[in-house]
Amino acid sequence: MKGLGVLCWGGLAGLALGACAAQDRPFGFPTANRALLESGGGPRFFVGTAGKPWTSGMYGYVRSEGLQFHEGIDIRYLERDSKGEPKDPIRAVADGVVVYVNAKPSLSNYGCYLILAHRVEGIEIYSLYAHLREVRPGLRPGAAVRAGETVGVMGRTANTRSVISKERAHLHLELCLRLTDQYAAWHRQRDPGQRNDHGDWNGQSLIGIDPAAVYRAQAAQGAGFSLLRLIQAQTEVCRVLVRGRDLGWARRYPQLVAANPAATREGVAGYELVLNPHGLPYRVIPRSAGELRGRGVMSVVSVVEAEASRPGWRKLVVRRGGVWQVSAAGERFFDLLRFKSP
Ligand SMILES: [Zn+2]
Structure with missing residues (x-):
């Protein structure tokens, strides 16, 4: 239990530390925005797509009249610089290892993004942070990161024709399981001649679960939370x-x-x-x-x-x-x- 004090630095009593730690385990929030857990906090936590309600920033079939899937959650910015650009530090949601960095926004609708690998209850799970302004300089595949460590800065990068406005600045966060570790070879065989800019880490190799459901279950169940049980349910x-x-x-x-x-x-x-x-x-x-x-x-x-x-x-x-x-x-x-x- 040694790490808890570090995670919740600033807590006054042991009791407060314990309560905070239970909520942040095994997954912490990737930004300082925790409004998800406040009653009525949805509009302050999620960002909707342009002209649509905040609920279109949730996970699931929340877009195009419920027909289009959103594989993660869009978390609203809290901080802006003098130019109005988002500057929230992005933090690793759990201890893990960097497995992929895309530093070229033009190569993905995720823009500049980062994937971390974690092991939680023995389960291989990945966190993906998209639309970043930048990944922390020097952070490369193979690097170990601790829960809560800053891994990048929120941004508005994407290669889509419609840009993300300053008002809609957000972190797109995914929690994923890995469908295959041989995506690149499959792609070469199945779609020869078609580009695959992200090798084995092409988005199709991962499948997302609902991060908000994970955070809510953690908050409700505390130390009794089980990722495996959530997946099995x-x-x-x-x-x-x-x-x-x-x-x-x-x-x-x-x-x-x-x-x-x-x-x-x-x-x-x-x-x-x-x-x-x-x-x-x-x-x-x-x-x-x-x-x-x-x-x-x-x-x-x-x-x-x-x-x-x-x-x-x-x-x-x-x-x-x-x-x-x-x-x-x-x-x-x-x-x-x-x-x-x-
Ligand atoms: Zn998104």
Whole structure:
């Protein structure tokens, strides 16, 4: 418990330190803006897209009438310099290691951005900080950072045609799991000739969970908070079976793999993926060859109709002629998950 005093420096009593630390663990806020946890604080915490309410800065299907997905949260600036530019220091949300820096805003709609890798409860999780003015000079992949350490400065960078106005200045924060560590090889094979400016750290290799849900759960549950439990409590939309003995996702996230005596006995021939509305395979069930009989390389096991009838979810499966099938987007997604570089 030695580090707590450092995190909450300035606290007066041990009691205050404890309360503060519980809220900041395992994830601290990336800026001084903590209005998310205040009642009615939403408008002071989130920034909406141009001309839209603040709720469009939340995570999820919050854009284009609920059809467009926002993979992170947009956190409003608190500080400006004499030119009106945001200058909030950006802090690492947890102890971690730098894995990627994009210092060229023209290469991404995220502008200048940074990705850190963390291990929380043994789970490999990534934080991504986008639209930065700059990443802290000298901070390069491989560098270790401590929770709360300054890693950059808030900015308004992006390569999109519409610029982020000073009034809408924000940090785009993501908390992600990693779908594949072989994105670059998959891209070369699947989309030959098409540019991939970010190698294995292309945005498609990561899948975001809701950071606001994490902060709220931490605040509500204190020391009882569990990232694993939060991931396991996602809403099921559908299940898809993919063939293959070796699934990188199952190896990387053994915490999400369920026990199946048949597969243990006869050997694993494929995996049943339980997906949330954004396609996060938050539960994985190994399946034996016998259990896969008659199934293709990827096939739909089941769909929760009540969830699938909502407008906003990732259509990795579609109904054709009354039968649920893997969609074109789903084929790419599951192919990426199954991919192993030769
Ligand atoms: Zn955003």
